Amino acid sequence: MERPPSPEPSGPRAGLVLRSVTVRFGGLLALDEVSLHVAPGAVVGVIGPNGAGKTTVFNVICGFVRPAAGWLGLDGAPLTARPHQLAGLGIARTLQGVGLFEGLTVLENVMAGATVSARTPFAAAALALPGSEREERRLRAEALARLDELGVAAHADRMPGTLPYPVRKRVALARALAANPRLLLLDEPAGGLGPEDVAELADLIRGLTCSVMLVEHHMDLVMAVCDELVVLDFGRVIATGTPDAVRDDPVVAEAYLGAEVTA
Amino acid sequence: MARVGLRHLTVTIAGASALVGLTYLLDPFRNYQLATAAAYLCATAGLTLLIGLNGQVSLGHGALMATGAYTVALLPSGMLLLSVAAAVLVATLAGAVVGVAAARLRGPYLAGVTLAVTMVVPAVTTMADAVFHGDQGLSVAAPPAPLWVAPERWQAWQAIAAAAVTLFVLANLLRSRFGREWRAVRDDEVAAQLAGIPVARTQVLAFVVSAACAGLGGAMFAVLAQSVSPSTFSLTLSLYLLLAVVVGGLGSLAGAAWGALLLVLLPDAIHSVTDGLPLGPDLAQRLTGNLPLAVFGLTLVLVVLAVPGGLQGLLVRAVRRLR
Numbered sequence: 017m018e019r020p021p022s023p024e025p026s027g028p029r030a031g032l033v034l035r036s037v038t039v040r041f042g043g044l045l046a047l048d049e050v051s052l053h054v055a056p057g058a059v060v061g062v063i064g065p066n067g068a069g070k071t072t073v074f075n076v077i078c079g080f081v082r083p084a085a086g087w088l089g090l091d092g093a094p095l096t097a098r099p100h101q102l103a104g105l106g107i108a109r110t111l112q113g114v115g116l117f118e119g120l121t122v123l124e125n126v127m128a129g130a131t132v133s134a135r136t137p138f139a140a141a142a143l144a145l146p147g148s149e150r151e152e153r154r155l156r157a158e159a160l161a162r163l164d165e166l167g168v169a170a171h172a173d174r175m176p177g178t179l180p181y182p183v184r185k186r187v188a189l190a191r192a193l194a195a196n197p198r199l200l201l202l203d204e205p206a207g208g209l210g211p212e213d214v215a216e217l218a219d220l221i222r223g224l225t226c227s228v229m230l231v232e233h234h235m236d237l238v239m240a241v242c243d244e245l246v247v248l249d250f251g252r253v254i255a256t257g258t259p260d261a262v263r264d265d266p267v268v269a270e271a272y273l274g275a276e277v278t279a
Numbered sequence: 280m281a282r283v284g285l286r287h288l289t290v291t292i293a294g295a296s297a298l299v300g301l302t303y304l305l306d307p308f309r310n311y312q313l314a315t316a317a318a319y320l321c322a323t324a325g326l327t328l329l330i331g332l333n334g335q336v337s338l339g340h341g342a343l344m345a346t347g348a349y350t351v352a353l354l355p356s357g358m359l360l361l362s363v364a365a366a367v368l369v370a371t372l373a374g375a376v377v378g379v380a381a382a383r384l385r386g387p388y389l390a391g392v393t394l395a396v397t398m399v400v401p402a403v404t405t406m407a408d409a410v411f412h413g414d415q416g417l418s419v420a421a422p423p424a425p426l427w428v429a430p431e432r433w434q435a436w437q438a439i440a441a442a443a444v445t446l447f448v449l450a451n452l453l454r455s456r457f458g459r460e461w462r463a464v465r466d467d468e469v470a471a472q473l474a475g476i477p478v479a480r481t482q483v484l485a486f487v488v489s490a491a492c493a494g495l496g497g498a499m500f501a502v503l504a505q506s507v508s509p510s511t512f513s514l515t516l517s518l519y520l521l522l523a524v525v526v527g528g529l530g531s532l533a534g535a536a537w538g539a540l541l542l543v544l545l546p547d548a549i550h551s552v553t554d555g556l557p558l559g560p561d562l563a564q565r566l567t568g569n570l571p572l573a574v575f576g577l578t579l580v581l582v583v584l585a586v587p588g589g590l591q592g593l594l595v596r597a598v599r600r601l602r
């Protein structure tokens with residue numbers, strides 16, 4: 017495949033690249049020259065203690081937060097998209113917690129996740145022309161298929177607020193997958209889940225064909241699914257490498273794993 | 280047209296036909312009330328979409344109605360359909376301007392700006408006195424009714440047609456991706472953006488659609504009253520619209536219809552109560568002017584506290600219990 021010359025300093029690299037990205041909130045240095053790479057198809061875990069800056073990494077990728085310095089790129093091109101343009105670039109994200117639309121049914125939530133593929137013009141919708149309805153039927157069928165893959169299709173017509181937490185987490189995942197992403201950003205997908213749900217989540221993540229960035233405190237999950245880990249502490253990358261290498265790294269043990277053992 | 284659209288069309292035509300039938304049973308005064316309720320319904324339906332489904336508050340919809348009403352009054356009276364279309368267009372443009380500002384604002388700031396819009400109407404009509412004739416307003420020479428139908432009945436038909444078009448289009452939009460996007464933005468702006476929904480553009484669109492409905496309602500007001508003046512489109516009207524959609528049941532088109540009906544019937548009912556009381560003419564006058572707003576305000580508080588779903592919510596629950 018031919019790629020146009022890229023403005024990236026050290027040559028084009030497929031996938032997502034962060035190079036020396038710094039984010040400040042007033043006096044707080046939330047990210048301090050963070051560099052990382054998510055290759056196509058890779059599962060990269062981002063771990064670190066509470067407040068280390070993990071969610072901020074997602075926020076800067078998604079355009080919710082502007083970096084004070086550094087470079088972000090997707091497949092060699094600079095990544096400067098506004099948040100709503102991300103889905104169009106093939107990046108989807110789940111939010112820490114649940115973040116579902118509480119006034120939409122489960123099915124509508126997942127259909128909303130596929131907005132990027134919705135093409136019906138306003139006039140066609142206002143007059144309920146056949147094209148509008150055909151597209152709604154397609155979105156509904158696709159959303160149902162997503163829910164079915166995640167084993168929650170039975171809840172399609174329920175409101176999210178009436179469902180148990182693990183089901184809502186699955187719906188949130190289905191909504192993110194509805195956009196058919198190339199890169200999926202998962203912010204603590206195992207938070208609040210029991211061992212069985214976590215095991216199923218691990219299977220699901222391993223089965224995905226897209227790249228995944230996984231922010232997670234649940235170390236078993238991280239170790240089971242990630243090809244590579246990035247460890248953050250106080251906004252700095254203190255270690256990167258395979259899960260095994262990172263686990264044996266004394267710096268990490270001190271900053272993060274040690275803290276968890278005592279917690 | 281497809282299945283859902285066909286169903287909406289059938290329901291709309293059936294409802295409108297029933298109302299047209301009703302006009303043969305009502306006396307001229309009641310027909311005029313029916314017409315007024317239908318004109319109100321255009322505006323309340325648009326407002327309930329904005330507040331209930333998109334989460335934006337507007338205290339300026341009375342002013343948006345005014346843009347529609349004045350457009351009809353200022354255009355030549357020959358082709359009513361054209362001037363009503365122009366009225367909708369003008370209100371749409373006004374709505375786009377207010378909507379762009381509104382999309383940047385939240386909560387009390389949004390309420391404040393839309394409130395300011397309401398104050399623009401008397402200011403503009405007084406300043407551009409030569410065009411708008413200040414407080415006195417303009418007269419509207421709508422084409423006369425055909426000879427075979429009573430004028431009030433004809434007016435009711437016109438207003439019913441306007442309300443029917445409004446409801447048909449809104450019902451379609453609410454069932455489409457646009458309705459879903461409006462509600463998604465209302466529920467969670469961050470999640471909406473991540474789902475690929477441009478939040479500001481979605482909010483502006485909701486505001487514009489809502490304004491177009493208000494403009495149509497205002498145009499029908501002008502046709503019904505055969506005149507327009509700033510006092511019709513005061514802050515009170517904006518507040519009435521807001522109360523109507525909340526009491527009727529936020530976010531529901533049926534609720535908007537209950538609200539519109541209340542706007543017409545409640546002042547009337549209060550009038551007949553105060554008429555029956557042994558009050559001095561002075562006090563009676565003051566009461567009829569302010570009592571509806573007071574009663575409405577109280578009802579609003581009660582509804583918000585006791586029945587958040589409004590009248591429509593109560594009705595749905597009652598029907599469910601009967602089954």
Ligand SMILES: Nc1ncnc2c1ncn2[C@@H]1O[C@H](COP(=O)(O)OP(=O)(O)OP(=O)(O)O)[C@@H](O)[C@H]1O
Nearest residue numbers: 041044046064065066067068069070071072073112
């Ligand atoms: N919008 C913001 N404004 C100001 N400070 C912020 C903002 N977002 C995050 N922070 C701060 O930046 C630091 C990193 O926050 P972040 O949410 O990225 O942590 P995290 O690693 O995701 O933590 P957790 O594991 O608790 O989710 C924290 O000190 C946080 O208080």
Ligand SMILES: [Mg+2]
Nearest residue numbers: 070071072112
């Ligand atoms: Mg976080």
